[in-house]
Amino acid sequence: MKTKPHILWLALLSLNFGILAGCSDDNDNDNNPVDPTPPVSDVGVDISEATTLSAQIEAVNIDDKTQASVDFYLSNANGVAVIGLDKLDSIATLGVGIAKLGQPQPLLPNKDAVADYNTKDQMAEGKEWISYINNEVAPGSGAGTKAATEWQASIETSCKLDCIENLGSGHYRYTFSKALNGYSQFEGLDTSYDANATTRIYLELLPSSDSDVTKKLINITYDFVPATGAVAKADEGRQLIDPQQSCYRCHTADLGDTEHRLLMHGGKRFNFEGCVMCHTTYSGDPETGNPIDMATLVHKIHQADYKIVGHGGSMHDYSGVNYPGEIADCQSCHISDAATQAAQYYIPGNNSCLSCHKDKISQAPNTWNGTAASLFHDRELFPNAWANSCAGCHPDSNNPKGASLIHDQLLQTRSSIKDLYGMSLSAVTLDTDSLTAAIDFNKLNTFPAQNNAIKALWLVVNGKPDELTRPANNGQHKLWDISKDSSATRGMLPSDQVSLSMDGSKLTATISDVNTADFGTPAAAVVKAKMIVCANHNTMTAVNCDSDEADTQVEVMSANALDLTGANASRAIVADESKCQACHDSEMQQRIVDAHTLAGSAATNANFAPGNDKCGSCHNPVSATALTDGSCNSCHNNDTVAYMGADIYHTAGADHIKSFRTANNTLNYREMVHSLHAGTRTVKGMGAPRDETTYPQSAANCQACHDAGQLDFAGLKKENSQLVATVGATADGQVTELSPTVATCAGCHSKVADWAGHAREFGGVVEDNASAGRIYKAGDETCYYCHAEGQAYGVIKLHKEASQK
Structure with a gap:
């Protein structure tokens, strides 16, 4: 089965055939027969010299013995062929996966219960990816009380160059090391080859461990139907979310941000549609017994209720995550019409349903067998759902939204x-x-x-x-x-x-x-x-x-x-x-x-x-x-900390400033927001515990909050200074004065003493003992000459450079 042949490749092959035909000698044909397979012709930039890499899967072939091969074209960002992949001494990352779209499979410990339920209930179920390559993994180090042997979907990562064939001019063929029916088969897990099922190929590639992942890391997927050889139509696949609209509305898509990027598994995987091929309904963490399917993983991480041991026996504990949105609002991530199958989240699934209803699980009777079906069929636990009969969970013509009608x-x-x-x-x-x-x-x-x-x-x-x-x-x-x-x-x-x-x-x-x-x-x-x-x-x-x-x-x-x-x-x-x-x-x-x-x-x-x-x-x-219309900073302003602890009429006075209200604990709205998102705030606040913010982006990314033109410092030039507690103050009223731009920077760059000299050179004020009152005069700072947006050392430019170091 071949699809999307590359025009340049065909042209070069035609040229090669023409040269061979033109140079042949008819009289010698009998004694020197022409090899019907032309020699490989490599035209392009060598992979050792390529500064960028891109790949396109062009063809997949699965023969009658279920031996699968994948043809792909490797190029640079300009589309020029990249040659020499097969001649590398070694390659850091080369992995290929293959999965079919089929009925959800159960976790190994629950396979009998789920299988029994599936035979009884044939109501609407969403399809899931089932990898043809799977392992059965026993608990290792770090095993907990719920440890159990689990199935885990996988991809092929060890064959690398041994499975690569050079087809010429940037074209390569990867042939799986085994036929699809030659990989491990497990009772209760349906991994039989299905030529009529939508099938997905995943390819990951990084030439060397020191390659720039922002320019050379490849993660691509390709959906097709083996029986027809056609690329899968949109309605034949499974894409429930658009990561750009869902994940990256909070997280960063910048692979150069080494601290906050969503680059997993040793820094080689970021493609969401590739992730779901292994994070399947039947994959589990053997050390904890927790499912690792994408629904459970994402739902429970954002609820701060997830732990897995993971590869190498290292614990990953997400209990410190603070999701800043409404967790019950499914459409925060499952945005209507954002993806082709966005509406499929309406269809209930064993793991996805259990991933959120922790309160109901705690109320489950002793007879509960661990499945969603057993739990949700309890009418006393879910009266609202049962008020709509079966359609309270399972979509039908009367209620196409199913359980999402309630969600x-x-x-x-x-x-x-x-x-x-x-x-x-x-x-x-x-x-x-x-x-x-x-x-x-x-x-x-x-x-x-x-x-x-x-x-x-x-x-x-x-x-x-x-x-x-x-x-x-x-x-x-x-x-x-x-x-x-x-x-x-x-x-x-x-x-x-x-x-x-x-x-x-x-x-x-x-x-x-x-x-x-x-x-x-x-x-x-x-x-x-x-x-x-x-x-x-x-x-x-x-x-x-x-x-x-x-x-x-x-x-x-x-x-x-x-x-x-x-x-x-x-x-x-x-x-x-x-x-x-x-x-x-x-x-x-x-x-x-x-x-x-x-x-x-x-x-x-x-x-x-x-x-x-x-x-x-x-x-x-x-x-x-609103958060940005001025209503918040009407109270949270430059003098707020001076009001704290004052009499009921809020007569402002420096002697009322609490000793803990330092620059990174001031209550001015701008600095408060900056310090919260930067993680520099040092007190719990108002006498009550406050969880640390888990901001999923770099605090240096100004454009995560600010639009173009909003950081011209026009307002800062006209503001008053701030009085805050002196670092190390032991009593109320020990105060430091910070001019407005200095105070703004101090929200994140809390070690003001390290850069106070630079600020003073340009009119800034850092007065360690401000008990005698303010000395700064509005407009004296000239920081905006260099640091305003668009200037030579503008804040956006400087912060962007800092975040990429």
Whole structure:
């Protein structure tokens, strides 16, 4: 079976035949017969001189004895043939695998239970890859209490050059060392050759151990159907995710990032579609007894609930992983229509189902045989699924989503609530003693106070946080609950401070006793509306907040933001919200509630009530409207640590700065985010334990969060300095002053003393004893001349170079 012949190769072969024919002597034909096989003609760049490598599988042949061979073309990045592979003395990595697409196979310890279930239930099952090359592996060093002999899918890696044949001009043939039916066969594991099954070839190649993996490491796959010789059609394969949209939205695809790249098995494998050929349903870790199929591996790693011993007896413990998204949101990774078989994750599988339902496994009866079928057929453990009969797990024409109908309920609930309660701001007016805002609802036309599903409707105002002289009390950040009528009690707010009126779908709120000076520059403020709606994720509807059915809350933000003059808000955005959501997803706001709520008892609830200017405006999680719109750094600003521990009115003072609030523990939003993602933060925070962040990219990759043009330092040039605790401080009030750019860098580069001299040469301030007050004057730093984006030593350029060292 041949497919996709390379044109250059055919041309060269034709030329060779022509030369032989032209030079032949008819009179000598009988005595000197021409060899029908022309000599190999090698034209191209030698592999020892090639700076890049690329490969393309062009043909696969499986004969009637199931002997398989793979023809591939090796070239450089420009498509020029690379010759000499077969003449190397040795090769670091050359592996080839072959697998068929078939019914999921069981783990060895559970093969009888799963096989028994499969004979009874012929409902929809997704197909899985089954390798023709497998091993039975006994536990080795590091074996635990659940150790057991396991099957493991594999590829052929030992034959290397012995299996390579040079076909000429960059074309090579790899012939497997055995026929497919000659590899180990195991009872209960169906590895019989199936010519009608979609079959995948995997090829990995790296010429030498010191080859640059970013330019020379090859991982490719090729899907075909042996019976027809055709390349497999899209609907004949199995691709459930698009790694670029799923894995690499958080992880890096840069193989040059040696610390964070997804390059596995000794630095030679990164191709996801190659990984799934060995990480199959039936492959297990013999030392722990844990499955190593891709679903279990990925699901449980992201739940911080996975350990395997792995090759060489080394333990891999992922209990320290902190996934920053909603683990129950399947579509964070299984994105609809992103891959050809994206919808196949709807089909339940033994290992994939068990990989997440740890709580149900702990409740399983003693008769449980270890399979998903036995567990999920318990109607008391899974009443919601059984409410839809068999279709609660197995997709059918009535419910094509199967169990994913339940998995997606939270996502669908949020989506439908946001659609129903969507809103926008149409007007904002700030007078000398009042603030008026008009909110237009998309579909709601009843007074919010009459809707018992609305828990709160906040009008949030965020003044400019980097004002050199901010309003007293950090008062530029305020919020009011405007969901209730004027007679409602609002914590410590006067009941007559807010008046409301409703005209059709427009709600107008007027807030009196507002001091215009509280907000700093009106045109620099950001005004948004934020609604909290109670819902039930099973029915995916809004419900009474006081009812037992209210099991989730949905945050609905206004579609737009205005400033205090009524114009569209125009505050400079210095980070990309969509990039934050790529890892944290769109519901990050809802998961930071516990981290910010200081109202731990009824006695403190009054002080921390939302809308209470004393504490509640800042110390309430409902105040944040997005991660990058300024609402977070309205509180988390240059002077925040000076407010900590001050009196209830937050009179700022350096003597209040805690001794542990050093440069990499400041609460200014920018430095806080940097230190969290860089892993330089040194305290747990707020007296409660906080897990270390497991950021999956290099902290030096500025573009993971920032778009082009956002790092011009324009804002930094105008900011005030920061007062932070002196390194090694033993008492509150021992403070150091850092100019704004210095403070920004210190979030990651926490050993400030090592580079303070350089900063001072260009106007930066590192004043170890700042007890006498600030000495820095805004604008004195000239760091941006060299380090702003696009400059000779711009931050993006420097950090990129640093991450590749």
